[in-house]
Amino acid sequence: MALTREFLKEHGLSDEQITSVMTEHGKTVSGLKNDVQSLTSECDSLKE
Numbered sequence: 001m002a003l004t005r006e007f008l009k010e011h012g013l014s015d016e017q018i019t020s021v022m023t024e025h026g027k028t029v030s031g032l033k034n035d036v037q038s039l040t041s042e043c044d045s046l047k048e
Contacts, residue, residue, distance in 0.1 A: 008018045
């Protein structure tokens with residue numbers, strides 16, 4: 001399940017609430033992407 005604006009709208013959130021949720025969700029996703037990138041780099045260096 002993807003967390004989309006449409007999904008949140010269907011569950012009765014206002015546009016302001018949706019923006020707030022999406023902002024925080026974006027921060028979480030960005031942090032996780034950075035973690036994956038770091039771990040991938042570490043894994044690659046260990047393989048060498």
